Amino acid sequence: MQALQAVKLSDWMFEIPRSAREDMRVPARVYADAQLWEQISHDKSIEQLINVATLPGVAGYVCAMPDVHQGYGFPVGGIAATRVSDGVISPGGVGYDINCGVRLLATDLTAEEARPRLETAVHDLSRTIPSGPGRNPRLSLDPPDMDRVLAEGCRYLVDRGLATPEDLAVTEAGGCLEAADPAAVSAKAKKRGHDQLGTIGSGNHFVEVQQVDQVFDEDAARAFGLERGCITVLIHTGSRGLGHQVCTDYVRLLDEVMQRYDIRLPDRQLASAPLRSPEGARYFGAMCAAANFAWANRQAITQSVRSVFERMYGDAGHPRLIYDVAHNIAKIETYDDQELCVHRKGATRAFGPASAETPNQYRAHGQPVFIPGSMGTASYVLAGADTSEERSFGSCCHGAGRAMSRGAAKRAVTGAQVRRELEGHGIVVRCASKSGLAEEAPLAYKDVDRVVDVVHRAGLARRVARLIPVGVIKG
């Protein structure tokens, strides 16, 4: 019913007016073409987006990306900016996997050069990088080291010889949010994460070896260090059990204190507190600390990838970090001279050339943005666009977006079938769980080409290159 009240503002945008429900404080925008809109209308993501539009202090509009799908509290692929002055912060607007994100590494290897040792390389990656429920005793953190990771993020790994200053220069926020407060992270969260640094985890997380299949913007691709045919590695993971526990702890706390602040919301999972309240500030400090853990996690995995590739391929195999960007996070950003807390849940920051946060070497083109497709299909490299600031609080999509439940995917296809199909396309696959392969089968996802096409045409980010997988290590 709510979907019927949507107004089509362009070929790429629908809007649900504020009048659609009396508790909405702002309108809700959905970036989608007609076909994606039809898909989106079939689950509860629009209802969830409307719920988000009721958050106290929400600014301008809330929006959903073309890969949006039903989640819990916020839809996955949702963005909401709340005023720092009188708005709230919601752990549900970040999600359990705080700073889940993506980083891309590039090598000077061509696919032809890599292929003879590819199977061995993928196998070694799967043995070196713990996936699924695996832990990493080699990087087990004692309490002081855990606090350093939470406070310093990737900077801690420079001291350990596992990161370089060049890596930090091409990591969002330098791989460290200064507002992190390790003391706001519970002992339970620290215990969950103490042996998980350098691990992929489960669900849709992965390490994928790819080749650049198509280049759309030669200048930007050159600036990003990408050439057609070269081998890249995409890493997708987050803050693991530590981040999950931080979210659990603070959803519980904010659910308890909401009444004190006279906050009433249509979904308890949106539990919120004023940003300037002690509880809101404490969550923000804990969330930043978990985000730092996630950046350190992806950096530690990077070092494992480097050790395997250099062993296999020598100097040409050295993977350079192109960029690392979060897609589950809340950050304080300024729009029209107003400080806002931008919640991105399943949405990627996509700052353009004008942003001071775009690394110097990419300033002519915009911040790199990576959009993984479903397992076995294409992924995209985009460049953030300045127009995204006014259209989506500097954000774009984060993936293909689920179109089918895990259960339905498992009923439609077996893990063995998925493996055969991927191998039939020449893709080397390593996955501990057959059911995990089925759950993440390409048929369970929307068409990433279509999702990216909407983002490109809507001016949220520009297409730079298309990557196709040659090896997959699935969490």
Add this chain to the structure above:
Amino acid sequence: MSEASERPTPTTGSAPPGHEFVDHPSEAHILVRGRTLAEVAAEAGLALAGLALGEPLPRAMGPWREVDVRSRDRIALLVDWLNELIYLGESERWIPLEFDVLEATTTHIRARMRGVERPESPSLVKAATYHGATLENAGGGLEAHLLLDV
């Protein structure tokens, strides 16, 4: 449901405890039935173990251990109970499979549990959420809907 301490005393004629998984586009939705809150809690724990270990479940082994969970209301209690089990599963590599709920009120669950150790942490489930969480009277017993982030 009274505030008084409640050891499970099932009502005759009501449906036996059980659980099932309901399709959800991205997460795991469980429907749990029990004659008492204690049975609902135990059955929710079994559903979680099923997600972590697959079914059929192995036999519980080793000594009993006790957990105590306190929350502000029945929904929060079920969510917190599951989150405690998720925490134990990931941090201690231990999955509870057999539940003896000693006390269950609207704000408190005390239970002893036996389970199995798994050397690799079964971190398939990240957390139990409040989204769409319900606990209602149904068929002479109780029925809960719970959404887990996986």
